Amino acid sequence: MTNKLNPLQIQVMKDDLCVELTEELMNEFHYTPQEALDVLYTSETFNRLQDNATGLYYQSAGYVYSFLQNEIRTAKVE
Secondary structure: OOOOOOHHHHHHHHHHHHHHHHHHHHHHHOOOHHHHHHHHHOOHHHHHHHOHHHOHHHOOHHHHHHHHHHHHHHOOOO
């Protein structure tokens, strides 16, 4: 049995993470849903999340959010 994910499964994981990241942005920074989505979709963190080679889609929302928080607070990605 193989543990490889198909492209649809990977996309679902990315979408679920985006929902959680958006909710976190709304809670922490008091953004409206549209503002939170704008911040997320224009972030380097989002770009990295979309790149399957990073494997970021396979990480927890808290882990990915820590990158996004840092990016917002310092205006750079680490």
